[in-house]
Amino acid sequence: MYVWSVSELADKRKNRLRLWVQLIWTALTNGYAVGFVKGTIFKGPSKAFCVPGLSCYSCPGALGSCPIGALQAVLGSGRNKFGFYVLGFLLFIGALLGRFVCGWLCPFGLVQDLLYKIPFFKKRKNLPGDKILKWMKYVILVLLVILLPLLVVDFVGQGQPWFCKLICPAGTLMAGIPLLAANENLRAAAGSLFALKAVILGLILLLSVWVYRPFCKYLCPLGAVYGLFHPIAFYRLKVDTDRCTRCGACQKACKMDIPVFDKPNSMDCIRCGDCVRACPVHAITSTLSHKKTGR
Structure with a gap:
């Protein structure tokens, strides 16, 4: 079971x-x-x-x-x-x-x-x-x-x-x-x-x-x-470069197939949040999160 x-x-x-x-x-x-x-x-x-x-x-x-x-x-x-x-x-x-x-x-x-x-x-x-x-x-x-x-x-x-x-x-x-x-x-x-x-x-x-x-x-x-607004929008994703291991788990989880570790604010991202939940080291957050990140 x-x-x-x-x-x-x-x-x-x-x-x-x-x-x-x-x-x-x-x-x-x-x-x-x-x-x-x-x-x-x-x-x-x-x-x-x-x-x-x-x-x-x-x-x-x-x-x-x-x-x-x-x-x-x-x-x-x-x-x-x-x-x-x-x-x-x-x-x-x-x-x-x-x-x-x-x-x-x-x-x-x-x-x-x-x-x-x-x-x-x-x-x-x-x-x-x-x-x-x-x-x-x-x-x-x-x-x-x-x-x-x-x-x-x-x-x-x-x-x-x-x-x-x-x-x-x-x-x-x-x-x-x-x-x-x-x-x-x-x-x-x-x-x-x-x-x-x-x-x-x-x-x-x-x-x-x-x-x-x-x-x-x-x-x-x-x-x-x-x-077009993703690089400057108030709501953006951020990647902590110190935590990120570039394992690719975020891209695997992303149905839009975005390498989030490299392009967290890709123009194709629909902000579903799957990448944030998939990251094994919690390196992906957003501008609404309290955690500070490197990018």
Whole structure:
């Protein structure tokens, strides 16, 4: 009979804590149940404010706005005052938490985490070509989120939210499918573009059973924004170079496959805390810890 050690029990409790935070946050920010029943979108005053994670504005249950969707909307419309709010929000959250948002507060991150737990396929951390594929999210950020909404405009000077329109799997899963399921007219109007997005969503969900968080690693522009702040964010990881033996236990535990002993504030880190718990000499702490470290 296997007996759990004290450290293993602590790890299980902390993993459950993260899961509960993800579930509760998703329920709180997407809690307009009437919208799912009637196939309508919540239009209350809270929709003027962004939530930290990738959460589609058009989701029937969404009580706030997605910062990436809002950024595209203001870039394409030229609404400067609201644009200052969105940019300020991204700067504030990035400088405060970085990609902690991805690990703890993003609804689509939760979906990927749950799918990866399914005991099917031999699990992988990365796709082949991982080092090159990781740059795709920055290309998507610059091209689809920033440049196209600014430069490709209609006859009245309005741009479109190209990332939301062409790719965003969170929008397809949390908004498109529920709205079409509840609204016959929308189902009749859905065309090839929605079919394309459904295929993209299906591929990402299938990959998520096999590879840990493929959307977060390779495609998410919001994660790209937050990751840029990791070297300077208020919440950072620190490695005590005097304690660290470079044994690699942190990288082995990290599902994002980061050599934490060398890159504690990698732009790919989602701040899940697995590396901190895995370190056998307790060399990894955070800026919120009391223990002093060497880096």
